[in-house]
Amino acid sequence: MTDLGKVDCDFFDEHIYPHLGAERDDVALGPRHGVDFGVIEVGSIADQTQSDDGIELGQRVVALATDPLSILPGLGFERAAWFAFHVVMSDVAVSGLRPTHLAVDFNLPPEITDEEFETIWETFDREARELGVSIVTGHTARYSGCRYPWVGGATTLAVGDRENLVRPDGAHPGDRVLVTKGPGIEAAGFLVTLFEEQVELPKDTVESAKDRFYDMSPVEDALVAAEAGAVTAMHDATECGIHGALVEMARAAGVQFDVSHEGVPVLPGVLEACEFFDIDPWESTTEGTLLLTVAPEGVDDVLAGLTDAGIPAAEMGTVREGDGVYVDTNRIEHPDVDPSWQVFAEYADRE
Structure with a gap:
């Protein structure tokens, strides 16, 4: 494992990749080193358009990614929160599907004030509304031993049609x-x-x-x-x-x-x-x-x-x-x- 930053490919392949819990048929894309997101298949829905044969079905998928949550007070809490929000959105956005849902965990240092957290949360709310993202669950608390900048984590989801998914392994010769x-x-x-x-x-x-x-x-x-x-x-x-x-x-x-x-x-x-x-x-x-x-x-x-x-x-x-x-x-x-x-x-x- 590297001293700073993400684990390298060899560490991932030896220690992480062999141990991924239960195998499920609905996992369309699981963990790979250097890949931003995973994909779960969630079933079919009736398309709004109809063909000569009747209603067409579109396969629905969920792209999802989890990232640490970093808040640096030195940036100012509004800018720090803007950056933190967009970091956790970015890994799902590269799926080509628009982010739709967010789950966020704040493990905050004891010294953060209510006013400072209010700025963080109002920024998250503003940016989420602009993207059409709903915050659906989370956890918020102050804990002894927590310190800036790493103050929690977040999981972003993008629900969309499989035909619109851009896979991270999709590059072809000639592209x-x-x-x-x-x-x-x-x-x-x-x-x-x-x-x-x-x-x-x-x-x-x-x-x-x-x-x-x-x-x-x-x-x-x-x-x-x-x-x-x-x-x-x-x-x-x-x-x-x-x-x-x-x-x-x-x-x-x-x-x-x-x-x-x-x-x-x-x-x-x-x-x-x-x-x-x-x-x-x-x-x-x-x-x-x-x-x-x-x-x-x-x-x-x-x-x-x-x-x-x-x-x-x-x-x-x-x-x-x-x-x-x-x-x-x-x-x-x-x-x-x-x-x-x-x-x-x-x-x-x-x-």
Whole structure:
């Protein structure tokens, strides 16, 4: 197991994957390393349209994912809650199904005030209403021994038609690889906002980096892309960044990705922030960045849909038969350890 961050593939395969409880026929997609969500089949419903043969049935599925709940008071409780909410939404949004339900557990430190929690909860409520998500159950309490930032966990569900599901292992040879927003936006938006007083960069660069904060959600990216065209797989580029996400996507589908950094959007303030923190923007967590594979005939429609929504995006490569990821003809491996975790720990200790 790595010292910081998620377990690696070998640990998952040896210790977690063999022990998954009872086998059930309704599990359409179970746990895999580097895969964002699972899928349960929940039966058929009558479609609203009718064919010559009568009422057609559509298979219903539930995509679901569980994530830790992180609240960082240094961001301000409204911003911290916004970020926490969108983190727990993102793993389900990449299924192509719109998130519908949320279960949330708050294990809060004793020092949180009622007013601070009220801000958190009102932010969750606001963002959930905007997405059409119902909060259906949960748990809220203060406990001794709990401390920021890890204050609980949440499970998000998306109920929808199976035909609209985008599987994480769906990339096929011939598909194109697309990316939104580019590398390092979380390193810029999150780290600079949180540690602004310690960042020695020009004021305009700091402001540009801080502007990336509200780019740190891939939820709209995923829903817009899935609606626009023939998307075959999606993955958010969180721990270990774009490089890590590319490796995980290619491995899940058993294919090869040939990609290039050239032409990928890089948003203002990102490279300067990553250079200041001495981290590789391509291998650092970049919550908000979406990677997706798209059938060739759907590329123009997906890019147009993202552009219309104001989301920077570009084509960065092709899916081929084979295995692994090649960036400008050089094979890359999964970084395993995200460099931003150590930066966060070092700068947090200075506060």
